[in-house]
Each structure stands twice: as structure tokens, then as C-alpha cells.
Amino acid sequence: MQITLTNTGKRFNREWIFRHFDHQFLAGKKYAITGSNGSGKSTLLQVIAGAITHNEGTVVMAFNGKALPDENCYRYLSVAAPYLELIEEMTANEFLSFHGQFKPLAISKEEILTTISLEKAANKQIRYYSSGMKQRLKLAQAFFCTSPVILLDEPTTNLDGEGIALYRKLIADHCQNKLVIISSNDQQEYDFCEAVIEIGKYK
Numbered sequence: 001m002q003i004t005l006t007n008t009g010k011r012f013n014r015e016w017i018f019r020h021f022d023h024q025f026l027a028g029k030k031y032a033i034t035g036s037n038g039s040g041k042s043t044l045l046q047v048i049a050g051a052i053t054h055n056e057g058t059v060v061m062a063f064n065g066k067a068l069p070d071e072n073c074y075r076y077l078s079v080a081a082p083y084l085e086l087i088e089e090m091t092a093n094e095f096l097s098f099h100g101q102f103k104p105l106a107i108s109k110e111e112i113l114t115t116i117s118l119e120k121a122a123n124k125q126i127r128y129y130s131s132g133m134k135q136r137l138k139l140a141q142a143f144f145c146t147s148p149v150i151l152l153d154e155p156t157t158n159l160d161g162e163g164i165a166l167y168r169k170l171i172a173d174h175c176q177n178k179l180v181i182i183s184s185n186d187q188q189e190y191d192f193c194e195a196v197i198e199i200g201k202y203k
Contacts (some may be wrong), residue, residue, distance in 0.1 A: 001028040001179050008057035010047055017043045018202040019161040029178040035199035042153050045183040049151050080142040081153035088127035092118055103145040118141045131158035143170045153183045157171035
């Protein structure tokens, strides 16, 4: 899996969030996008994901050396971010079953919920979860599907020390061959990354 951005830029109205961004993201590698609050790191992650369109340059995703059509790229991506909501009327079991219809799960729902310590709340509606429990479930749907690319925005949001340890274990145990890109200004979320990209350099 490979994602290549060439001279890529994004603006809102007349303000450029970033410009002339060139980078190649490769399978099996972990990358961090860092910067101060409001610097544009989340915007760059959303451009990479195809969630928002860029205004200049190109974003090309390739699998086995072949460029993928834009409309198919979502099949290869998993995303966890504070601004992406869970379906709170569902239980965790129902949510994972629903999610699995779009992106196959790598292991069973039961194994997933046990791994993230939510097995006792498997049949409780998500709206009754704490913020930390919801974040664990967001991470689970990203880490445990078969997509070769994982995009994470502030992945330890609302997690306590035990949750942060879980996040780091998920990275260590389930991302050996995946392309991982993390948007964060918290070093404990990305200190294992091979490359760190400072978004402020692309203003």
C-alpha cells in the first residue's frame, strides 16, 4: 500500500491551510503529523483519507503498484477521530456487525470486545458508554478491520492510563504490516513512528 501526495494544498476561502506538500507514505511504516492546535494537521489527515478535497496538487493511493480509483479508496482505509461519531442507538455488538458489512473484521466481535475490555458492555447501547469506552470502540473498529491503512487523529482522546496502554499495545500487536498515519501533538501517541512531519513547514 502506498499513498503519494505531490504539491498538495488545501485552503478554506482565501486562507491556505497547507501548500506544496510532498510526501510518500509506505506500507509497514508509521508516520506522525504534528503541529500546534489549529495548524492543519487534522485537515491534512482528512485530505489523505479523501474525506475533504484538496485545492491543488494530487493525492494518489496505490495497491500492489496500481493506482486506485478515488471512489474505491475508502475500502482500504480505517479511520478513528474525535469528530467521527458512533451510532449510539446500537449496542457494541450491533455496531461491529454493521461495520463489518462494509469492511471485514479481522477477528470475531467477541474477541474484539474482550481485547478492549468491553465484553461486559457488549449489549449495552453505546449512548450509555463513558467517553473512554466510546474511544476504545472507535479504536477497535479501526484496528480490527482488514484495511491496510489506519488513520488516527488524536487517538488517546478521553483515555485514561489503562486506555493509553491499550492503544500502544494495539499499535504494537496489530500494525506490523499496515501503513499508519497519526495526527497528534501528544508525543506519547506517536513516539514510535519512523517519521514525523511538521505541518507548520507547509504554510
